[in-house]
Amino acid sequence: MEKFNVINFLKILLLIAFTILFLFPTVWMFVSSTKSVAEIAKEIGTIHSFIPNFSNMSSWLDPYKEMFSRFNFGLHFFNSVLYSCVIVFGSLVVNSLAGYALATFDIPFKKYITATLLILIIFPFQSVLIQIFIIINEMNLTNTVWGLALPHIGSAFNIFLFMVFFKKIPKELRESAYMDGASDWQIFTKIAVPISKPIFMTIGILVFVGSWNDYVWPLMVFTETNKYPLSVAVNIMNETKPIYLNQVMAGLTVTTIPILFVYIFGQKYIMPQNSTTGIK
Amino acid sequence: MNKIRRRINKHGFLGFILSSKCLFLLPAFILIGVFVIYPLLLAVGYSFTDYYLLKPNDISFVGFENYTEIAQDKYAKQSFVNSTKYVIFIVPLQVALSLFLAILIAKKSKVNTFFRTAFFSPYILSIIVVSLLWKNILDPELGIVNVFLAELGFAKQEFFANPDLALQTISFIILWQGISFQMLIIMAALQEIPSSLYEAADIEGANAWQKFRYITVPSIKDQLVFVLIVVTTGTFKIIIEPLVLTNGGPQGSTSSILLYMFEQGTRYRQIGYSSAITVVFALLLILIAFVQRKLVKEE
Numbered sequence: 001m002e003k004f005n006v007i008n009f010l011k012i013l014l015l016i017a018f019t020i021l022f023l024f025p026t027v028w029m030f031v032s033s034t035k036s037v038a039e040i041a042k043e044i045g046t047i048h049s050f051i052p053n054f055s056n057m058s059s060w061l062d063p064y065k066e067m068f069s070r071f072n073f074g075l076h077f078f079n080s081v082l083y084s085c086v087i088v089f090g091s092l093v094v095n096s097l098a099g100y101a102l103a104t105f106d107i108p109f110k111k112y113i114t115a116t117l118l119i120l121i122i123f124p125f126q127s128v129l130i131q132i133f134i135i136i137n138e139m140n141l142t143n144t145v146w147g148l149a150l151p152h153i154g155s156a157f158n159i160f161l162f163m164v165f166f167k168k169i170p171k172e173l174r175e176s177a178y179m180d181g182a183s184d185w186q187i188f189t190k191i192a193v194p195i196s197k198p199i200f201m202t203i204g205i206l207v208f209v210g211s212w213n214d215y216v217w218p219l220m221v222f223t224e225t226n227k228y229p230l231s232v233a234v235n236i237m238n239e240t241k242p243i244y245l246n247q248v249m250a251g252l253t254v255t256t257i258p259i260l261f262v263y264i265f266g267q268k269y270i271m272p273q274n275s276t277t278g279i280k
Numbered sequence: 281m282n283k284i285r286r287r288i289n290k291h292g293f294l295g296f297i298l299s300s301k302c303l304f305l306l307p308a309f310i311l312i313g314v315f316v317i318y319p320l321l322l323a324v325g326y327s328f329t330d331y332y333l334l335k336p337n338d339i340s341f342v343g344f345e346n347y348t349e350i351a352q353d354k355y356a357k358q359s360f361v362n363s364t365k366y367v368i369f370i371v372p373l374q375v376a377l378s379l380f381l382a383i384l385i386a387k388k389s390k391v392n393t394f395f396r397t398a399f400f401s402p403y404i405l406s407i408i409v410v411s412l413l414w415k416n417i418l419d420p421e422l423g424i425v426n427v428f429l430a431e432l433g434f435a436k437q438e439f440f441a442n443p444d445l446a447l448q449t450i451s452f453i454i455l456w457q458g459i460s461f462q463m464l465i466i467m468a469a470l471q472e473i474p475s476s477l478y479e480a481a482d483i484e485g486a487n488a489w490q491k492f493r494y495i496t497v498p499s500i501k502d503q504l505v506f507v508l509i510v511v512t513t514g515t516f517k518i519i520i521e522p523l524v525l526t527n528g529g530p531q532g533s534t535s536s537i538l539l540y541m542f543e544q545g546t547r548y549r550q551i552g553y554s555s556a557i558t559v560v561f562a563l564l565l566i567l568i569a570f571v572q573r574k575l576v577k578e579e
Contacts, residue, residue, distance in 0.1 A: 015384060019398040022456070025413050026401055028424065045427035098308035105301050120316055122569045124517050126538050127561055130545035130554050131319035131326070154311025184301055213406035215520050220546065231408045235524060238412050245416065252409045259404050 024050065029256075033249035034060035040245050063246035064254070067237070073251065075226060076233035080212060081258075083148055083229055087211040088204050090153040096200065099162025100188055104174060114163070120156040126216065133220050147221045152211060158203050165199040166192060201269040205262055212259060230255045320562070326555035333549035346556035356557065358532050359540035362447060366536065367515045369451035370458070374511050375504070377455075378462035383496070386470040396467075403460040411524040414453045415440070440526050443533040450521050450534055458514070462507045469503040470496070509572050513565070537561050 031052050032040050036059070043049040052060070068074055101107065102114060125132075132151050141147030169192060177187045193200070215231045222228055228236070234251045263270070327346055331339045350356045381399060385392040402410065417423050418439040426436045439449040473496065481491050497504070519538040522528055528535030528543065535543075541561065545554035 011384060015395050018381065019395060022399050022402055022460070025417055026405065028417070029409075029413050041422070044422065044424060045431055049424065094307045094311060097304045101301060101304035105304070107301070107305070117312075120312065122565050123316070123320060123562055124513075124565075126517055126519055127541070127558050127565075128316075128319035128323055129542060130551060130558070131322040132315055133545075134322065134551070135314065135319065150311065151315040154308050154315060156312060156316065159308060184304070188304075209406075213408065215408050216523065216542065231406060235408060235412065238415070245422070248412070248416065252412060255409055256405055259406065263404050 029249050029252050032246055033063055033253045035246055036062070037244050037246055063244070063250040066244070067247040067250045067254075070247065071233065071237050071240075071251070072226070073230075073233065073254065076228055076230050077254065079227060080229040080231070083145060083218075084208050084211045086145055086149045087152045088207050090149060091155060091158060091207050092200055092204055094153050095155055095158040095203070096162045096193070096196075097188070098159045100166050100192055102159065103163045103166035103169075105184075114160075117156040117160055121160065125151070129216060129220060132217075136221065141221075143222055143224050143227060148218055151217070152207075152214075155207075158207070161203060162199060165196060169195065198269055201266060205266045205270055208262060209259055323555040323558040323562070326552050327559045329552045331551040331555070333545075333551055339552075342552070346553050347560070349553065350556055350560060355532050355535070356540060359528075359535045359537050362533070362535055363516055363518070363537045365447055366451055366454070366518055367512060369448060370455055370515050371508070371511050374455055374458050374462060375507055378459050378466055378507065379504070381459065382463045382466040382470055383492075386467050388471070396464075399463060400460045402457045405457065407457070407520045408524060410453060410457050411521050414456075415525055418449065441530055443530045446526055446530060446534045450525055453525070454515070454518065454521060458511065462511065465503055465507055466500060469500040473499045505576060513568060516561075516565070516568070537564075 027050050031050055034052055035043075039053065040049065102110065107113065136142055136147045136151065139147075141150070173191060174187055177191055182190070212229075213231060214229070215235075218229050218232050222232075225236075230251075234248075234255050237251050238248050328341055328343060329339045330342045330345075385395045385399070405413070418425050418437075420426055420436055420438050420441070425439075430436060437445065440446050477495050477499075478491060481495060486494070516536075517538060518536045519542060522534045522536055522539050523542070526534045528539050537557065538561065541554050541557040544550050544557065
C-alpha cells in the first residue's frame with residue numbers, strides 16, 4: 001500500500017523528466033532523418049517533431065538516398081570501417097602479446113617496465129598530437145591508413161588490461177603444456193588466447209568505438225577529403241550549404257548505427273561488473 | 281650450441297634479448313617508443329626552440345622564452361582558466377547526478393531496466409554526433425529549444441555565440457553525455473551492497489539520510505573515487521566539443537588547454553610554443569595524478 005505515496009509519485013515524475021532529457025535529442029535525430037525539410041520546419045516546437053510520419057513510410061529513406069549520393073557517404077563509411085578494423089586488429093595483436101609477456105615471462109627490469117607503462121597512461125594521445133603529426137610526416141605516412149592507425153595501436157593502458165587478465169590464468173596450465181614440449185608461442189595461441197575471449201572482446205569493443213569516434217587525428221593526417229572517415233565527413237556535411245537538416249540527421253544516424261550494434265552484441269563484455277577495471 | 285644458448289637464456293638481459301620471448305614485447309615497445317615516449321621527448325625538446333613548421337631548417341634554441349610567453353599570453357591563460365571552469369561546472373554535477381540517478385534506479389525491475397536503457401542511450405553516440413546534434417537543437421533560429429522558448433514567451437538565446445553562455449552550454453552537453461557511463465559504474469557498486477546492512481539500520485531506526493551517509497557512501501567509496509578521477513582527467517582533455525561547436529570562441533571564451541595547443545600548432549604553426557603548452561599540460565596531469573594517488577592511499 002506504501003507504493004502510492006507522494007515521494008514515489010515524485011520519484012517517477014523525476015525519472016520521466018530525466019528520460020525525456022536523455023532521449024529527446026536522439027529521438028529527434030532519428031525522426032528528422034525520415035522527413036522532408038519542409039515537414040521538419042513545419043512541425044518544429046510541436047510534439048509531432050518527435051513522431052515519425054507513419055502514413056508516409058515509403059519516403060522515409062529518401063533523405064538517406066540523397067545524402068549518400070550528394071556526399072559520397074558510402075566511401076566515408078567504408079573508410080571508417082577499414083580504419084577501425086585495422087586499429088582493432090593491430091591493437092589486439094600487439095598489446096595482447098606484450099601483456100602476456102609481462103604477465104608470465106621472467107623479464108629483466110620487469111618492475112620498471114610496468115611502472116613506466118603506468119606512468120605513460122597519464123599522458124593522453126591528444127596532448128602530443130602535433131609531435132605525432134611531425135613524426136608521421138617525416139615517415140611520409142600522411143594520407144595513408146598507416147599514418148592514421150600506427151599511433152593508435154600501441155597502448156600502455158590496453159597492455160595493462162591484458163596483463164592483469166593473463167595473470168589470472170593458473171600457472172599449472174602453462175607449465176603442463178611446457179612439459180609436453182609446447183613453445184611459448186604455442187602456449188599463447190593455443191591456450192592463453194582461447195580462454196581469454198572476454199578480455200579480447202572488451203578491449204576490441206573499446207578500441208573500435210574509440211577509433212570510430214576519433215575526430216581530431218584523422219583531420220590532421222588526411223588532407224585528401226576522399227580519405228576522411230565518417231566523423232570528419234559528417235561535420236563537413238553539417239557545414240556544406242545548402243544545409244538540409246534531414247540529410248544531416250540521416251548522416252548522424254548512419255554514423256551511430258554501427259556503434260549501436262557493437263553495444264547490443266557486446267553488451268555483456270562492457271557493462272561494469274563489481275570492479276573498477278582493476279585500477280585502484 | 282644448444283647448451284650454450286640455454287645457459288644464456290637462463291641468465292640475464294642478453295639472454296632475454298636473444299630469446300624468442302623478446303619478440304612478444306618488441307612490436308608494442310617499438311610502437312609505444314615511437315608514438316608515445318618519443319613525442320613526449322620531442323615536446324620537451326621543441327619547447328625550448330622557436331620551431332616554426334614552415335621553416336624546419338631554421339630552428340634555434342630560445343631557452344625558457346616560450347614558457348615566459350605562456351605566462352604573458354592572455355589567451356593561453358584564458359584557456360587554462362576555461363579548462364578549470366569546465367572541471368568546476370562538470371565534475372561535481374556529473375558525480376552527484378550519476379550517484380543520484382543510480383540510487384533511483386538501482387533496484388532490479390522491469391521499469392528500471394527501461395530507465396537504465398534510456399539514461400544510457402547518450403553514451404552510444406560519438407562525441408562528434410552529440411556535438412552536431414546539440415548544435416542543431418540549440419540553433420538560434422531553427423533549433424527546437426529556441427522555438428520552444430519563443431512559444432513560452434522567452435527571448436531567444438544565442439547559446440554558442442554569447443560569451444557568457446557558451447562555456448556553460450558546452451559543459452551541459454558534455455554532462456548530458458557523460459552521466460550515463462558513470463551512473464552504470466555506481467549502480468553496479470550499489471547492487472553489491474548487502475541488503476542486510478539496510479535492514480539492520482532500519483531496526484536501529486536510522487533515517488534515509490543516515491543510511492545514505494553511513495552505509496551507501498562508505499560501501500561505494502572506491503567506485504566514487506574512480507569516477508571522480510576518470511571524470512576529472514577526462515574533463516581536462518576536452519578538445520572536440522569546443523573545436524566543433526564554437527572553435528574556441530566567442531572571444532576565446534570556450535577554448536580549452538588542448539584546443540589552444542592544437543590551434544597554435546596547426547593554424548599558427550608555432551611548434552615550439554605549442555610544445556611548451558603541451559609540457560605545461562603534462563606537468564598539470566602529473567600533479568593531478570599525484571593528488572589522486574594521495575587521495576586513494578588515504579583510504
